[in-house]
Amino acid sequence: MPEWYGPxxxxxxxxxxxxxxxELESAWKSxxxxxxxxxxxxxxxxxxxxxxxxxxxxxxxxxxxxxxxIYLKREDLVHGxxxxxxxxxxxxxxxLRLGKRRLIAETGAGQHGVATAMIGAKLGLTTEVYMxxxxxxxxxxNVLRMRLLGATVRPVTxxxxxxxxxxxxxxxxxxxxxxxxxxxxxxxxxxxxxxSLVADFQSVIGRELxxxxxxxxxxxxxxxxxxxxxxxxxxxxxxxxxxxxxxxxGVEARGSGEGPGGGAASLVRGSVGVLHGMRTYLLxxxxxxxxxxxxxxxxxxxxxxxxEHAWLKDSGRVEYxxxxxxxxxxxxxxxARTEGILPALExxxxxAVAIQRAPDLPRDQHLVVTLSGRGDKDLAEVQRLGPAR
Amino acid sequence: xxxxxxxxxxxxxxREGSLLTYLMAGSVxxxxxxxxxxxxxxxxxxxxxxxxxxxxxxxxGPVIQRAASRSLARGTRWSDLLAxxxxxxxxxxxxxxxxxNVVLRHGGEKALTELREHGADAVILPDLPLEGLRDLGPHRxxxxxxxxLLASPxxxxxxxxxxxxxxxxxxxxxSRYGTTGxxxxxxxxxxTHPLDLTEEIRQVHEExxxxxxxxxxxxxxxxxxxxxxxxxxxxxxxxxLLQDRLNEGADPSELEATxxxxxxxxxxxxxxxDATRExxx
Ligand SMILES: Cc1ncc(COP(=O)(O)O)c(C=O)c1O
Numbered sequence: 001m002p003e004w005y006g007p008x009x010x011x012x013x014x015x016x017x018x019x020x021x022x023e024l025e026s027a028w029k030s031x032x033x034x035x036x037x038x039x040x041x042x043x044x045x046x047x048x049x050x051x052x053x054x055x056x057x058x059x060x061x062x063x064x065x066x067x068x069x070i071y072l073k074r075e076d077l078v079h080g081x082x083x084x085x086x087x088x089x090x091x092x093x094x095x096l097r098l099g100k101r102r103l104i105a106e107t108g109a110g111q112h113g114v115a116t117a118m119i120g121a122k123l124g125l126t127t128e129v130y131m132x133x134x135x136x137x138x139x140x141x142n143v144l145r146m147r148l149l150g151a152t153v154r155p156v157t158x159x160x161x162x163x164x165x166x167x168x169x170x171x172x173x174x175x176x177x178x179x180x181x182x183x184x185x186x187x188x189x190x191x192x193x194x195x196s197l198v199a200d201f202q203s204v205i206g207r208e209l210x211x212x213x214x215x216x217x218x219x220x221x222x223x224x225x226x227x228x229x230x231x232x233x234x235x236x237x238x239x240x241x242x243x244x245x246x247x248x249x250g251v252e253a254r255g256s257g258e259g260p261g262g263g264a265a266s267l268v269r270g271s272v273g274v275l276h277g278m279r280t281y282l283l284x285x286x287x288x289x290x291x292x293x294x295x296x297x298x299x300x301x302x303x304x305x306x307x308e309h310a311w312l313k314d315s316g317r318v319e320y321x322x323x324x325x326x327x328x329x330x331x332x333x334x335x336a337r338t339e340g341i342l343p344a345l346e347x348x349x350x351x352a353v354a355i356q357r358a359p360d361l362p363r364d365q366h367l368v369v370t371l372s373g374r375g376d377k378d379l380a381e382v383q384r385l386g387p388a389r
Numbered sequence: 390x391x392x393x394x395x396x397x398x399x400x401x402x403x404r405e406g407s408l409l410t411y412l413m414a415g416s417v418x419x420x421x422x423x424x425x426x427x428x429x430x431x432x433x434x435x436x437x438x439x440x441x442x443x444x445x446x447x448x449x450g451p452v453i454q455r456a457a458s459r460s461l462a463r464g465t466r467w468s469d470l471l472a473x474x475x476x477x478x479x480x481x482x483x484x485x486x487x488x489x490n491v492v493l494r495h496g497g498e499k500a501l502t503e504l505r506e507h508g509a510d511a512v513i514l515p516d517l518p519l520e521g522l523r524d525l526g527p528h529r530x531x532x533x534x535x536x537x538l539l540a541s542p543x544x545x546x547x548x549x550x551x552x553x554x555x556x557x558x559x560x561x562x563x564s565r566y567g568t569t570g571x572x573x574x575x576x577x578x579x580x581t582h583p584l585d586l587t588e589e590i591r592q593v594h595e596e597x598x599x600x601x602x603x604x605x606x607x608x609x610x611x612x613x614x615x616x617x618x619x620x621x622x623x624x625x626x627x628x629x630l631l632q633d634r635l636n637e638g639a640d641p642s643e644l645e646a647t648x649x650x651x652x653x654x655x656x657x658x659x660x661x662x663d664a665t666r667e668x669x670x
Contacts, residue, residue: 008523010520011518011520012489012516012517012521013447013483013516013518014447014448014515014516014541014563015518015538015539015540015541015544015552015563016542016543016544016545016563016566017543018518018544018548019541019543019544019545019548039556077491086406132504158454158458159444159445159458164445165445168447169444169445171447172447172448172449172450172568175447175448175566175567175568176568177566178543178566179543179566270577273490273493274488274489274493274516275444275445275493276447277447277516281409282490284490284494286494287467287491287494287495288443288490288491288492288493288494288495289442289443289444289461289491290444290445290490302455384642
């Protein structure tokens with residue numbers, strides 16, 4: 001498992017966590033070669049998690065836009081309503097293998113919190129989820145879901161009260177309780193081995209996509225888009241395609257388009273630094289203080305990004321761009337009305353860029369968007385923001 | 390070696406316990422800060438730890454988090470730290486404690502050079518692991534600025550000895566699982582207790598007999614200081630106890646009284662002569 005992606009990655013954490021990180025890495029190395037672990041994982045992913053997910057042809061949207069054929073990789077149909085379960089399931093089983101009795105997690109949109117609460121309930125582990133108070137407000141349905149699943153939701157009231165602060169608190173909890181607790185980190189961020197561990201568990205998205213597209217039209221897709229918060233659904237989508245010919249685009253959140261951080265687009269607007277145990281691109285000021293972020297989508301509203309994305313940006317293999325709140329909302333409404341699917345606001349950012357680019361591509365090309373989650377959690381927020389123009 | 394490391398080493402040789410006091414730069418006006426430093430010196434403190442704020446201090450409990458937010462809200466900048474350091478180091482040996490990103494953003498090695506030129510003897514970065522030392526360039530442990538590494542109760546023996554070999558000035562031994570603070574974490578689940586570190590300290594001293602080991606995190610009173618010394622440590626580091634009072638508006642003379650009482654924990658008897666006292670540690 002790589003710790004470094006070019007100059008990015010590492011494990012910049014207090015000494016107390018170092019042994020736990022090493023222990024986690026070796027647990028995963030042995031588990032992934034253990035047939036019993038693998039078959040349990042695959043059985044749960046299928047029967048409980050709903051995998052594989054379909055690759056869906058968005059026919060009306062394609063016709064409206066008049067360019068490349070648009071397909072959706074339907075991670076919104078995974079149990080819980082987002083790709084987050086792919087990782088929570090894997091790490092939950094690892095926690096059990098490590099003999100940990102307690103799970104903690106951070107969550108922004110609440111989807112990772114829900115996924116952790118689900119696996120915690122399923123495996124009989126105590127589960128506590130840190131969530132920024134501002135995110136609890138805008139993603140209320142998920143707070144209720146976590147509680148119904150038996151998890152404790154701990155409001156985080158420091159700073160901006162969003163994802164970054166929730167990660168801070170989860171790390172602090174882990175430092176105090178590392179002996180009996182597994183920190184089930186929800187994105188491809190944080191200290192090694194989390195970025196590569198999460199990428200491993202999420203790569204099922206790209207593996208299925210590659211198989212499905214080859215079965216369907218005989219080759220890889222031409223253009224693949226995914227939204228990037230911490231970057232887990234995107235890295236899971238891209239990983240299996242990196243060696244192939246597909247053009248890959250990661251879409252960050254530009255927010256309202258104003259503000260010092262320019263929304264939450266750390267790859268597009270940021271500079272290199274160290275946060276949450278990793279060296280990567282960050283939104284920070286000249287003094288090295290992390291900047292406030294802003295996005296309509298709680299899951300993308302984060303000042304950092306996974307280190308592998310930082311490297312894929314530098315190497316030029318993946319193009320990173322950003323969509324505004326407004327563009328994401330328009331894409332949300334458009335998909336709802338053309339395809340009968342309410343997407344989460346996070347992948348609506350990737351959809352927005354797909355909608356921009358599809359018309360310019362030849363009709364015989366295949367464009368895929370990873371629809372990382374469903375929009376039920378966002379209904380109140382979308383209503384508050386008003387109808388599409 | 391920096392002056393702080395030198396002083397700590399001499400005190401270890403003389404079997405005198407040491408006390409380092411931590412306060413966050415910029416959490417109060419510079420005059421108040423310096424008033425505290427002078428008061429601590431008068432109370433018999435060995436050295437000063439000057440905190441510099443980072444927006445996301447993952448190893449800190451609520452008290453130091455609040456001090457950092459306050460300092461940033463007051464607009465504290467790196468240049469303010471550089472302006473403050475010579476005055477602090479005029480009173481006491483100084484270690485600067487901050488987070489890696491701040492140092493990297495100010496040029497990494499260049500930032501360390503600036504700290505040294507302004508009177509710092511050491512730098513403590515709780516999110517810099519042993520493996521990250523190379524990020525700070527060839528400068529480390531040279532030119533009078535020590536990079537102090539931290540060890541924790543979670544650290545296994547082999548790694549502990551590597552930390553002991555690589556640290557500069559002294560080894561900072563975190564006394565428990567948890568963040569800085571008096572035990573009251575943000576949530577009940579972050580409340581933990583100091584552990585008995587006698588064996589760890591013995592191993593370090595066996596590996597590097599002249600290296601001072603200072604224990605910290607969660608020191609509340611002279612008893613805590615005393616118990617670290619009884620476990621074989623060369624001294625204690627106290628932060629949140631003092632910063633909490635400062636956050637609540639205490640003035641330097643009030644803090645001086647608290648520090649005097651802590652210093653008594655050093656002098657009630659000489660180092661390493663009697664057995665570890667219980668006290669549920
Ligand atoms: C549906 C959905 N998509 C995307 C994300 C962003 O996370 P990542 O970039 O790790 O995929 C989230 C995070 O909460 C999410 O809920």
